[in-house]
Amino acid sequence: MYDPAYGATDADLITFMGEEVREESAALGRRWFLVAELAGRRFPEMVGRQMYCADSISSVAAEISPVLNISHSRAVWQVETAITLRDRHPQVFKRLCRGLIDYRMVSMIVARTDNVADDVMVELDEAMAGRVEKWMKLSKNKLRDRIDLFIAEFDPAAVRVPPDADKHRYIDIDPGDTAGTAFVSGRLHAEDGAALDQRLDALADTVCSNDPRTKSQRRADACGPLARGEATLACQCGLDDCPARANRAAANAAVIHVLAEQGTIAGTSDKPGYLPGFGVLPAQSVRNLLPAAQTKPVTVPTADTAAQTGYRPNATLTEFLRWRDLTCRWPGCDKPVQRCDIDHTVPWPYGPTHPSNTKHYCRIHHITKTFNTGAGGFTDEQLPDGTIVLTAPTGHTYRSQAHGASMFPALRQPTGTVETTPLPPESPDRIAMMPRRRQTREQDRRERIATERRKRTEIITEQQRQHQAWLAATYEPPPF
Structure with a gap:
C-alpha cells in the first residue's frame, strides 16, 4: 500500500494508480489464459459430450466456479469468453495480458464481434488490435460505434442488430442495497405498465389523509397488498377511528416464508431473520409481519429421529x-x-x-x-x-x-x-444416461448468428433501396 508519509508525491499517487489498473487488467488476462488452457486440456477428454446437459463447457465451469467463488452461469461465461479470446481474438488478448486494455474493452469487443465470420476474424483482430489502446478513453457508446465501424468495413452483415425490445419483457425482483428492501426492474407491455401504474396509485389512495407517508412511499408499500390480492393499503395514521379502516378487505393472500429465531419473534433478541432470495430481514421487520403471520417451528432432526426409509425425504x-x-x-x-x-x-x-x-x-x-x-x-x-x-x-x-x-x-x-x-x-456407459440437450451450444450460437446476420442483410438491402429511391427522386437530367 502506498503511503504519502513515505515520500510519495501527489504525482506519484496518480502514477501508482495507473500502474495498479494495468496490473489488474494483466491479471485478468492471465486468469482467462489459464481458463482457456484448462478447457483446452479437458475438451479432448469430452469428445461426444456436447449433446449432454453437462457438456464440456459446463464441466469446466463446474471445476472453476469453486476456486473463483462464482455462480455456475458466471463460470460458463468465463469459459466461453476465455476460449473466444484465445481462438478469435489472439492479438487483442495479448494486449489484455500486457495490461494495455481492460475488461470493459475486451467484453465490448467480444460481444460486438460475435457474428463476424471466422474467415474474417484474423484480419479484423489484427486491425482492431492496432487501435484498441487509443480507444481506452472513449465512452461506452463511442467505443461501441468504433468497433461497429470496423466490423461494417470487414463484414457488414455481422454488425449487431438491436434486440426487439418487445421480446425481452421481464420483471426482476432482487435484494435491495439495504437490509429488508428489494429492487424492482422490468419491461412490460405499455398497456400492462399503465394498468399497474394506475393500480398502485389507487391502492396508495385508500389511506386516510393523516397517513404520514409520502405518495411515493405509499406506492411502494402498495406492492405488498397488490401481491397478496388485498383491496386496500393499511393506513398508518395510528388513529382508533381511522376512516380508512372500515374499507379494508382482503382476498386470497400470497404466502412468503421468513426464517427467524424464537427470541426475535418474542422480542427478547434483535437478531435479524432471513427472507429467502432477499437476504437478512431486520428484527423489527420480522416482528411487523407477526400480526398477519402464522408461526411454525422448524423440526431439527436428531441422531435418534433422523433416519427414515425410502428414497424420497418425508x-x-x-x-x-x-x-x-x-x-x-x-x-x-x-x-x-x-x-x-x-x-x-x-x-x-x-x-x-x-x-x-x-x-x-x-x-x-x-x-x-x-x-x-x-x-x-x-x-x-x-x-x-x-x-x-x-x-x-x-x-x-x-x-x-x-x-x-x-x-x-x-x-x-x-x-x-x-x-x-x-x-x-x-458402469462404463454411465455417461450415456445423462440428460441430453436439443442442440449443442455451438448449434445454438450458429443459429442465433445466422438469424441476426439475415436481419442485418435485410436492413442493408432496405437502406440501399431507400437510397436509390432518393437518388431517383432528386435526380435532374442536365439541360440541353
Whole structure:
C-alpha cells in the first residue's frame, strides 16, 4: 500500500494508480489464459459430450466456479469468453495480458464481434488490435460505434442488430442495497405498465389523509397488498377511528416464508431473520409481519429421529433441508433451494435418506456430480453438521457450510453419522444416461448468428433501396 508519509508525491499517487489498473487488467488476462488452457486440456477428454446437459463447457465451469467463488452461469461465461479470446481474438488478448486494455474493452469487443465470420476474424483482430489502446478513453457508446465501424468495413452483415425490445419483457425482483428492501426492474407491455401504474396509485389512495407517508412511499408499500390480492393499503395514521379502516378487505393472500429465531419473534433478541432470495430481514421487520403471520417451528432432526426409509425425504426432513441449505451447496452457487434437487451424497440405497447424507444441488451441479464422478471426476463427502467437502478432478478440495446453518446455529447441530454400504463398480456407459440437450451450444450460437446476420442483410438491402429511391427522386437530367 502506498503511503504519502513515505515520500510519495501527489504525482506519484496518480502514477501508482495507473500502474495498479494495468496490473489488474494483466491479471485478468492471465486468469482467462489459464481458463482457456484448462478447457483446452479437458475438451479432448469430452469428445461426444456436447449433446449432454453437462457438456464440456459446463464441466469446466463446474471445476472453476469453486476456486473463483462464482455462480455456475458466471463460470460458463468465463469459459466461453476465455476460449473466444484465445481462438478469435489472439492479438487483442495479448494486449489484455500486457495490461494495455481492460475488461470493459475486451467484453465490448467480444460481444460486438460475435457474428463476424471466422474467415474474417484474423484480419479484423489484427486491425482492431492496432487501435484498441487509443480507444481506452472513449465512452461506452463511442467505443461501441468504433468497433461497429470496423466490423461494417470487414463484414457488414455481422454488425449487431438491436434486440426487439418487445421480446425481452421481464420483471426482476432482487435484494435491495439495504437490509429488508428489494429492487424492482422490468419491461412490460405499455398497456400492462399503465394498468399497474394506475393500480398502485389507487391502492396508495385508500389511506386516510393523516397517513404520514409520502405518495411515493405509499406506492411502494402498495406492492405488498397488490401481491397478496388485498383491496386496500393499511393506513398508518395510528388513529382508533381511522376512516380508512372500515374499507379494508382482503382476498386470497400470497404466502412468503421468513426464517427467524424464537427470541426475535418474542422480542427478547434483535437478531435479524432471513427472507429467502432477499437476504437478512431486520428484527423489527420480522416482528411487523407477526400480526398477519402464522408461526411454525422448524423440526431439527436428531441422531435418534433422523433416519427414515425410502428414497424420497418425508415432509419434515424436506422442510429441515430447505431451511438448513437455503441454496445449492456447490461452492460458489447461490441458486435457491426451490430450483434445486435433493441429492443423496452417498447414492441411495447404498446411503440412507438422512439429513447427514442429503443436501441440495441445483440441476446442473446435480447432473455434474452424478455423471462426472469417480476417478477423474467429482466426489463429495457430507459431515454430520451438513458441511460438504467437494473434491475436484484435480484433487483440490472445497468446504461448503450450509447457508442457513451458518446464520442460525440451531440448524447446524450434528444429526448423527450414517451407515453406508460399498458402491458397486461404475458402469462404463454411465455417461450415456445423462440428460441430453436439443442442440449443442455451438448449434445454438450458429443459429442465433445466422438469424441476426439475415436481419442485418435485410436492413442493408432496405437502406440501399431507400437510397436509390432518393437518388431517383432528386435526380435532374442536365439541360440541353
